Amino acid sequence: MAEERVQRRLAAILAADVVGYSRMMEADEAGTLARVKALRAELLHPKIAEYGGRIVKTTGDGTLAEFPSAVDAVGHALDVQAALARRNYGVAEGERIELRIGINLGDIIVEGDDIFGDGVNVAARLEALAEPGGICISGTVREQVRNKLDAAFEDLGEQAVKNIARPVRVYRVAPGGAGTPASGARVEALLRLPSIAVLPFANMSGDAEQEYFSDGVAEDLITALSQVRQFRVVARNSTFSYKGRSPDIRTVAKELGVRYVIEGSVRKSANRIRLTAQLIDGATGEHLWSQRYDRDLSDVFAVQDELTASVVGALEPELGKAEIERARTKTPESLDAWDLYQRGTWHFNRRTRDDVAEARRYYRRAIELNPGFGPAYSGLSQSIIYEVLVGVRDVRSGDSQEAIDTARRAVEIDDTDAWSWSWLGRAYAFGRNHEEAISTYRMAIDLDPCYALAYYHLAASLTLSDRASEAIEHFQTALRLSPQDPWAGSIMGRMAEAYLTMERYEEAVRWGREATRQPGPGANLWTNRIAMVSALAYLGREDDARRELEGLDRVQPGISLTFVRQHFPAADDSPFMRRLLGGLRKAGLPE
Numbered sequence: 001m002a003e004e005r006v007q008r009r010l011a012a013i014l015a016a017d018v019v020g021y022s023r024m025m026e027a028d029e030a031g032t033l034a035r036v037k038a039l040r041a042e043l044l045h046p047k048i049a050e051y052g053g054r055i056v057k058t059t060g061d062g063t064l065a066e067f068p069s070a071v072d073a074v075g076h077a078l079d080v081q082a083a084l085a086r087r088n089y090g091v092a093e094g095e096r097i098e099l100r101i102g103i104n105l106g107d108i109i110v111e112g113d114d115i116f117g118d119g120v121n122v123a124a125r126l127e128a129l130a131e132p133g134g135i136c137i138s139g140t141v142r143e144q145v146r147n148k149l150d151a152a153f154e155d156l157g158e159q160a161v162k163n164i165a166r167p168v169r170v171y172r173v174a175p176g177g178a179g180t181p182a183s184g185a186r187v188e189a190l191l192r193l194p195s196i197a198v199l200p201f202a203n204m205s206g207d208a209e210q211e212y213f214s215d216g217v218a219e220d221l222i223t224a225l226s227q228v229r230q231f232r233v234v235a236r237n238s239t240f241s242y243k244g245r246s247p248d249i250r251t252v253a254k255e256l257g258v259r260y261v262i263e264g265s266v267r268k269s270a271n272r273i274r275l276t277a278q279l280i281d282g283a284t285g286e287h288l289w290s291q292r293y294d295r296d297l298s299d300v301f302a303v304q305d306e307l308t309a310s311v312v313g314a315l316e317p318e319l320g321k322a323e324i325e326r327a328r329t330k331t332p333e334s335l336d337a338w339d340l341y342q343r344g345t346w347h348f349n350r351r352t353r354d355d356v357a358e359a360r361r362y363y364r365r366a367i368e369l370n371p372g373f374g375p376a377y378s379g380l381s382q383s384i385i386y387e388v389l390v391g392v393r394d395v396r397s398g399d400s401q402e403a404i405d406t407a408r409r410a411v412e413i414d415d416t417d418a419w420s421w422s423w424l425g426r427a428y429a430f431g432r433n434h435e436e437a438i439s440t441y442r443m444a445i446d447l448d449p450c451y452a453l454a455y456y457h458l459a460a461s462l463t464l465s466d467r468a469s470e471a472i473e474h475f476q477t478a479l480r481l482s483p484q485d486p487w488a489g490s491i492m493g494r495m496a497e498a499y500l501t502m503e504r505y506e507e508a509v510r511w512g513r514e515a516t517r518q519p520g521p522g523a524n525l526w527t528n529r530i531a532m533v534s535a536l537a538y539l540g541r542e543d544d545a546r547r548e549l550e551g552l553d554r555v556q557p558g559i560s561l562t563f564v565r566q567h568f569p570a571a572d573d574s575p576f577m578r579r580l581l582g583g584l585r586k587a588g589l590p591e
Helices: 021-027 029-050 070-087 118-129 139-145 184-192 208-225 236-242 249-256 297-315 317-327 335-348 353-369 374-389 399-413 418-430 434-447 452-464 468-481 488-501 505-517 530-538 542-555 561-567 575-587
Strands: 007-018 054-058 062-067 099-111 114-116 135-138 151-159 168-175 195-198 260-269 272-281 287-296
Touching (some): 007 021, 007 070, 070 139, 099 118, 135 139, 195 249, 208 236, 208 260, 236 249, 287 297, 374 399, 468 488
Parallel strands (some): 099 135, 195 260
Antiparallel strands (some): 007 062, 054 062, 272 287
């Protein structure tokens, strides 16, 4: 009788295990088992199915799965590790469930539902090489996923692994924005994505006080589309620079570097709204899709969801239902809370002291009305931070902790919102905890790799953590992702700080001068000028330093070294602060 033929196939194999499982079982057997079961039921196994994989088997602390492609396997691993990092946020170290993951592409032997062979063994050995929360892949997997995922790959060289005759080429994997600096190649990949700019919607209500409402509809659409990873959505700051203008769409597309432009209008009357939107080809000006909605005001959130789904469907039909569902906005339980939040945001974006105080009042009222509406907490946190920046509050007071607690609540409500994570990072930064801030910004970038504000804030905290050389590329990324940003002056002012820290004083002066020449509100902030003044003093250019010091006093009357210490988010004894204050003292800034 002929020997039965062995069934073989090529597959992407994923091996995962729980870090420190034996130690956790010894400390709390029942609790550990419950947490591991919950992880599998709520995250790991559903994600395997979502990426087209199959669970081969599970052990006490391990999971073995196969996927139809290496791209699916690595995409699953990145998604799981990012979700697990968010899930572990705020959890005590001894109670966190962390995974190591290894992935190999190779030939396997199939027996029933089980699989065997070197392809499986290599995956298990790669998992053992991974760090807690990390992913290691083989060289064959790296070749398959090249340029197909938003990820960074670190070559660890050839590794000799147990029971495998030949060394295995190993790569460490991380999301492109998390854990690794943004490379020029990665930014180029982001910029090559199908790109969209959502212009501010025109207010057709005949009532200037309804401006906030049309702004809110456009902002919600930007937020929703940003959840679709196949698109690059231009930052709100850049697109809203066209507010009140009627530019040629082809000019807008060229200036912003986008393929598509969305424009529209909102008419609000009593309890009815009329919303129109058009999707336009930026190169030709051709209208690709348009829609008009006439609804009761209570249906505004349904209209936003329909609008998002229509845009996604028109641009990329093959994205299918999953991407449309991913793009849906998370709305509050009542229009009133959303309305109060949008009114607050409208005031905040005006950036005067009175407007920011008014914004804070609206955000608090929105929270009182709907305590489960996350954006209102982020809005309240950012208004507190801004008041610290302009001197209304003191960075060393309890206000910084209030900003942290408030922003943390937004993340607890929705841990998939990049905006909330970024403002939590900003709150940590103004609490002078920059290591926590850096970790939090990277979480925001992982959720939205095109989020310019998060790159800017990340770079600022890297500078203040004595890591200025890492910061420069992130600043440049922020400027490229938001090319018409009215706050470009602030980004350039922070870049001047990075060069000051690196003792590259000529470049600090150049970027400081560029910051003051930019249009928009950022040019008049004292923080955007101080690095330039300090650098001029170190260069011995005393006349120039004094002249710029006079300009600094004009934008922040009565500024002193004490004021800088009280309102700048860096510790007095940090290397950055010593260098900054030393130059300002040389320039003649009083104590």
